[in-house]
Amino acid sequence: MKRAILWTLWICIAVVGGIGIVERLISGHDLAGYTSYVPWGLWVATYIYFIGLSAGAFLLSSMVYVFKVRRLERIAKLSLFVAVITLVMALLTILFDIGHMERFFFVYIHPQFHSMMAWMVWLYTAYFLLLLGEMYFALRRDVVAAATDGGSGHRVVSFLARGRTKPLSTAEVERDDRALRVLGTIGVPLAIAFHGGVGALFGTVAARVVWHSPIYPILFLTGALVSGGALMTFVVAFLWPRRDRDWRELIVYLGRIVLGLVLLDVLLEWAEYSIPLWYGVGSEVEQLKNMLFGSYWYVFWIFHVAMGVIIPVYLLVRYRGPRVIGVASALVAASYLAVRLNLVIPGLVTPELKGLETAYLSDRLSYTYLPTLFEWQVVIGVAALGTALFYLGYRHLPLVRESGTGIGGIAS
Amino acid sequence: MGELQPEGATEPTQEVDESASRRDFIAKVGSAVFGGVVLAGIGLAQRGATDVLATGVASATDGPAPPFHIATQASEDVLIKMQRELSRALAKTMDQRRWGMVIDTRKCIGCSACTVGCVMENKLPPGVVYRPVLQTEVGTYPDVTRKFIPRPCMHCDNPPCVPVCPVGATGKRSDGIVYIDYDRCIGCRYCITACPYQARTFDFGGKWTDGAAGGSDGALALESGREYQDPPNFEYGESWTRPRDGVLAGTAPHSPIGNARKCHFCAHRLAEGMLPMCVSTCVGRATFFGDLNDPESLVSELAAGANATRLKEDMGTEPKVYYLA
Incomplete structure (x- = not known):
């Protein structure tokens, strides 16, 4: 019954989202609501949201592979996999956002390394390859083991094991662990560089006073840790196959981490808003006030402050049950999109020159922006695809397998 | 577009036809603007106007008569x-x-x-x-x-x-x-x-x-x-x-x-x-x-x-x- 509901839900979002993606391919940007004056909208915000989830999940896995935090060991592989999926989702979203999708590879053949954006793409590519490498070394032992003992994902793991039936020797496992440590050690600065770099992509734009702040890269990093950590906590709380005592303790531990990160993020956010707003003088004041008290006030107060901070913090402080911690984390992870929207949009909604808003009238020369249904559809489509990819991996790869247990999965 | 005339060659012509050329020129620019507003007929008007601009030379017979009178000015x-x-x-x-x-x-x-x-x-x-x-x-x-x-x-x-x-x-x-x-x-x-x-x-x-x-x-x-x-x-x-x-x-x-x-x-x-x-x-x-x-x-x-x-x-x-x- 529960399965049927989930499947129906997924099919619904896949159809709605699929239509959006097909429309995007046929009609381009025609149906999108952003303008030349608010040139970046929901898709850019969603992209930094997904990329943050990826960096956060990856850094969580590095806690195991680099910093040897044993308590997180069982979720390291799953974290890596979530990092891969959310990276794919991020890249797809930003691909749909550019005007000439067919020219995306120009960033490889004509890179301009003074552009933060070129750095982004190159660092993502390195990160993607690194993730695949880590996946290989992290899963190899379990793929081989799973291929020999059968189970729900048998065909896929058998294919991946390429006929190997002999379990990995201790020496081989140790060698893989070493490879993981090396890759993870490269990965940590890489993840900090690319996600801090996404913040720098905005922060370096001197023309946009709200963006042009040294705290932007830092905010992006803490945001990655908060949202990625919360997403992993939610996933582990609801999808982990073995609900034993260790799992319960792990959830409580993850819940503490999420709580700490949310509070740290609030501190930085306080700095971000209080400094430019305090005396009510300066060029950012109007834009920040607009964000906090303008027509889209609810994005900040309802979606971020209430759903992303107050309620989850209350739940995390008050309760120890895995489900409550899972729900609180899901709230933090999902509502973080509101934070990402507020990082991108408010910096764009006031004219850079007075009078521009009325100088030449067109729908595309407007300073008001509300994502259209079509834009949401594309995002939903990417989310549906990501969910499907995650489910396939979850079913067929030994992501939650621990030595001595069978392949985990929804079926078990 | 025609070749650019050497500067020396354009000077005498301008002196002779100065008032005519300016009148003529303004009329054409005016018609170019008007053409722009009505989104039609721009090609011809503009080509006429830009010919004048490019060569710095205009003859009194070139194009329609100006629709309004402009007083001759001493300066260029x-x-x-x-x-x-x-x-x-x-x-x-x-x-x-x-x-x-x-x-x-x-x-x-x-x-x-x-x-x-x-x-x-x-x-x-x-x-x-x-x-x-x-x-x-x-x-x-x-x-x-x-x-x-x-x-x-x-x-x-x-x-x-x-x-x-x-x-x-x-x-x-x-x-x-x-x-x-x-x-x-x-x-x-x-x-x-x-x-x-x-x-x-x-x-x-x-x-x-x-x-x-x-x-x-x-x-x-x-x-x-x-x-x-x-x-x-x-x-x-x-x-x-x-x-x-x-x-x-x-x-x-x-x-x-x-x-x-x-x-x-x-x-x-x-x-x-x-x-x-x-x-x-x-x-x-x-x-x-x-x-x-x-x-x-x-x-x-x-x-x-x-x-x-x-x-x-x-x-x-x-x-x-x-x-x-």
């Missing part, structure tokens, strides 16, 4: 002067000239003839604009002033839009013009966010015929819309058309659709010895254009005045568009 029309300066600048190599613009806000009457002339010249689709005229009102009744600030691309010497491009699709030419390579631009819109003057707009692929009139006149409206819309524009000296929707129109649009766009000081006109369209269509002679490297040029002289300012000077972008206030 600034357009003629700038035209001569343009020829002089074009005789130099590209890296020796540095194009600049001066806009006299005291002369600007906010007629938007520059905006319209630019839209016509570059066949800008809906939502794309290179040179809007900002209008602000200062004071309260009865002490009210309206201020007009035409805003082309500033062609900054230190352009913030250039280093942000991930693929090198935009850059500064040796003559100072900041260009966009439509065949390279991937449409990420980073440059649009980086311009402190918001001089870049995105071509969403809009068409003037979108939502054209329906009913019995619908077909006619669509047809006349297409007559304007289908011929190419010639930005950067190439021919750019906007084909009707194809299967891949959304995925791989026909440039400049899906690209960032902006004012290029009519680089394609300059290459042919013509002043930028906004300069030609400026009714009040409020826009001046020329070579800032030429100490004798009108723009050099005006830009050095005590009343010359630039927008957002404190940002260090070093714009090459000056405003006289």
